[in-house]
Amino acid sequence: xxxxxxxxxxxxELINGLILIIIAASCLMPLLHVLFASFSDPRxxxxxxxxxxxxxxxxxxxxxxxxxxxxxxxxxxxNTIFYVVCSTLLGTLMCSIAGYILSRQGLMxxxxxxxxxxxxxxxxxxxxxxxxxxxxxxxxxxRIALIVPGCISVFNVIIMRTSFQSIPISLEESAKxxxxxxxxxxxxxxxxxxxxVVAVIVLFIAVGSxxxxxxxxxxxxxxxxxxxxLILREILVQxxxxxxxxxxxxxxxxxxxxxxxxxxTTIVATAPILCIYPFVQKYFVTGVMIxxxxx
Amino acid sequence: xTWKAIRRDFRMNWQIYLLALPIIAYFITFSYIPMLGVVMxxxxxxxxxxxxxxPWIGLDNFKDFFGSYYFWRLxxxxxxISFYNLIFAFPTPIxxxxxxxxVKNRYFKRTIQTISYLPxxxxxxxxxxxxxxxxxxxxxxxxxxxALGGKQRNLLTDPxxxxxxxxxxxxxxxxxxxxIIYLAALSSVDQELYEAAIxxxxxxxxxxxxxxxxxIAPTIIIMLILRMGSLFSxxxxxxxLLYNSMTYETADVISSFTYRKGLLDxxxxxxxxxxxxxxxxxxxxxxxxxxxxxKYSETSLF
Numbered sequence: 088x089x090x091x092x093x094x095x096x097x098x099x100e101l102i103n104g105l106i107l108i109i110i111a112a113s114c115l116m117p118l119l120h121v122l123f124a125s126f127s128d129p130r131x132x133x134x135x136x137x138x139x140x141x142x143x144x145x146x147x148x149x150x151x152x153x154x155x156x157x158x159x160x161x162x163x164x165x166n167t168i169f170y171v172v173c174s175t176l177l178g179t180l181m182c183s184i185a186g187y188i189l190s191r192q193g194l195m196x197x198x199x200x201x202x203x204x205x206x207x208x209x210x211x212x213x214x215x216x217x218x219x220x221x222x223x224x225x226x227x228x229x230r231i232a233l234i235v236p237g238c239i240s241v242f243n244v245i246i247m248r249t250s251f252q253s254i255p256i257s258l259e260e261s262a263k264x265x266x267x268x269x270x271x272x273x274x275x276x277x278x279x280x281x282x283x284v285v286a287v288i289v290l291f292i293a294v295g296s297x298x299x300x301x302x303x304x305x306x307x308x309x310x311x312x313x314x315x316x317l318i319l320r321e322i323l324v325q326x327x328x329x330x331x332x333x334x335x336x337x338x339x340x341x342x343x344x345x346x347x348x349x350x351x352t353t354i355v356a357t358a359p360i361l362c363i364y365p366f367v368q369k370y371f372v373t374g375v376m377i378x379x380x381x382x
Numbered sequence: 383x384t385w386k387a388i389r390r391d392f393r394m395n396w397q398i399y400l401l402a403l404p405i406i407a408y409f410i411t412f413s414y415i416p417m418l419g420v421v422m423x424x425x426x427x428x429x430x431x432x433x434x435x436x437p438w439i440g441l442d443n444f445k446d447f448f449g450s451y452y453f454w455r456l457x458x459x460x461x462x463i464s465f466y467n468l469i470f471a472f473p474t475p476i477x478x479x480x481x482x483x484x485v486k487n488r489y490f491k492r493t494i495q496t497i498s499y500l501p502x503x504x505x506x507x508x509x510x511x512x513x514x515x516x517x518x519x520x521x522x523x524x525x526x527x528x529a530l531g532g533k534q535r536n537l538l539t540d541p542x543x544x545x546x547x548x549x550x551x552x553x554x555x556x557x558x559x560x561x562i563i564y565l566a567a568l569s570s571v572d573q574e575l576y577e578a579a580i581x582x583x584x585x586x587x588x589x590x591x592x593x594x595x596x597x598i599a600p601t602i603i604i605m606l607i608l609r610m611g612s613l614f615s616x617x618x619x620x621x622x623l624l625y626n627s628m629t630y631e632t633a634d635v636i637s638s639f640t641y642r643k644g645l646l647d648x649x650x651x652x653x654x655x656x657x658x659x660x661x662x663x664x665x666x667x668x669x670x671x672x673x674x675x676x677k678y679s680e681t682s683l684f
Contacts, residue, residue: 096586099484099586100484100485100486103481103484103485104485104490106481107481107482107485107490107494108494110478110494110498110557111493111494111497111498113554114497114498114500114501114554114557114558115497115500117512117516118500118504118512120522121512121515136520136525137522137525138522181404181405181408184401184402184404184405185405187401188398188401188402188405191395191398194391194395194398195387195388195391195395200402203406203409204405204409207409207413207414209665209668210417210661210664210665211413211416211417211661212413212415212416212417212418212419212420212657212658212661213416213420213640213653213654213657213658213660213661214637214640214641214644214645214653214657215419215422215640215644215645215650215653215654215657216415216416216417216418216419216420216422216654216657217412217416217419218644218645219416219419219422219429219650220411220412220415220416220419222429224411235408236412237412238408239405239408239409268397269395269397269398269401270397270401273401294503297505298503298504298505298506298507300505300506300507300619301618301619305645316505316507319505319507319508319511320507320511320623322511323507323508323510323511323512323514323515324507324510324511324514324623326514346515349511349515350515353508353511353512356505356508357504357505357508360503360504360505364500364503365496368496368499371499371503371559372499372562375559375562375563376562376563376566379563379566
């Protein structure tokens with residue numbers, strides 16, 4: 088496509104580029120501010136009124152020292168890793184099975200099953216009946232309450248189903264002739280052929296589970312079982328650093344260190360996401376694309 | 383469907399049904415039993431007595447709710463937050479996608495995309511924490527407001543500012559990620575149409591107006607209909623992380639009220655009634671949306 092560049096076009100492209108840079112900058116700026124604030128000198132931080140794009144004063148790791156000396160954050164981190172690993176394994180397994188079943192052709196009850204699964208997206212009993220189910224199972228204040236409830240997302244099932252449907256049926260038919268059952272077909276043929284989509288689901292579930300906090304808020308009471316996000320909520324949202332800061336002589340001035348601790352915890356809790364983000368971002372895009380196609 | 387056919391199907395597919403068991407058990411436990419659990423809405427529910435022995439009180443919970451001062455406040459807040467969101471946060475990803483589409487340099491485009499998706503992956507707790515820090519007495523945004531002639535205060539304690547803060551941060555969280563679907567639609571617009579338009583002497587604006595926009599219109603319409611279907615569902619996560627008793631007047635929505643009444647005040651029956659009311663409205667809106675979608679765009683959601 089050859090088109091002569093007019094003066095108007097050049098001006099448009101410049102302005103367009105500028106607008107896009109501003110949008111991208113405003114997406115990034117709050118995070119950079121938090122990042123550099125977390126290395127700043129707390130006194131300089133208290134005086135500061137603008138955007139921080141470089142550590143203020145002498146760069147310091149004092150905030151991180153406070154954060155990592157804090158037993159709550161360490162146990163929270165451990166708990167979160169445990170919850171993420173378990174719910175990702177369970178969720179991926181359950182979603183693959185559900186996606187496999189719903190992608191079978193000529194299965195007698197398929198229509199019924201499909202309705203059974205998708206109807207849960209349209210109507211729900213609400214928060215209190217859901218809470219009561221978990222309570223009646225005796226799972227309140229148990230780790231399992233953060234792993235099993237919510238492990239199947241219908242959206243993920245649909246993504247799996249759409250992708251499994253695109254696998255040529257001849258492959259499994261020849262496996263069937265060799266005497267393979269459905270389990271063999273699913274685990275030895277379908278899943279290995281759908282590595283990219285399984286990766287998408289794994290990432291969806293893992294990031295969702297890393298970021299989730301509400302189930303823990305309503306189901307968990309013991310602080311020892313809190314995931315990181317709930318500790319974060321205390322520090323950032325309820326603005327309460329007293330429970331999580333170990334007061335020592337060096338850090339006796341709590342008010343001074345409070346903002347620093349808030350910035351550092353934010354970074355500590357977000358760092359894993361930020362580190363994997365550039366590499367996995369394209370998988371998420373793939374997931375959205377498959378999810379948006381009607382199955 | 384005869385008994386014989388069922389038996390044959392079962393003999394052939396028993397492994398599938400075995401695999402289906404945990405899935406079925408999951409949905410029954412966590413989706414369908416809660417649906418039956420809505421009987422609580424008609425009871426003065428006491429967890430010690432359970433669903434069967436708690437006293438039945440008919441529609442009293444609903445009457446309480448519809449007659450209360452909260453009813454219209456919750457409807458208004460839920461609708462307004464959702465509506466402002468529709469007006470401001472729905473078009474921004476479309477505009478963003480259109481602007482990106484004009485960029486010819488691939489690396490520039492990809493960098494902008496990657497950066498703009500980032501906020502979507504940050505946890506709600508962290509986002510709300512950052513919003514709180516920025517709108518605090520001496521926060522960045524507060525300082526900006528002061529520079530523009532506003533009064534210095536904690537912005538999140540001002541009921542008038544809750545909705546703008548909520549919607550603005552929603553735009554920030556979604557502008558990049560929600561544009562993915564439009565970018566996909568844009569890339570599938572037939573390139574030959576542009577070439578034909580150029581031969582006909584159409585300029586860039588005309589191309590955008592007559593080719594690009596009609597090309598992505600079906601996607602926009604579907605997304606819009608989907609959005610309409612959830613006009614009365616505003617999630618509680620962000621609300622309960624941002625609101626406080628000073629801003630309930632404008633910030634409290636049906637879902638956050640359900641949470642507070644049910645799980646903080648232990649008013650189980652009443653909260654279930656409010657939740658059921660909301661679920662029924664959402665279901666109705668979704669049905670209307672689906673009907674409209676089927677009628678006008680030849681694609682239905684289900």
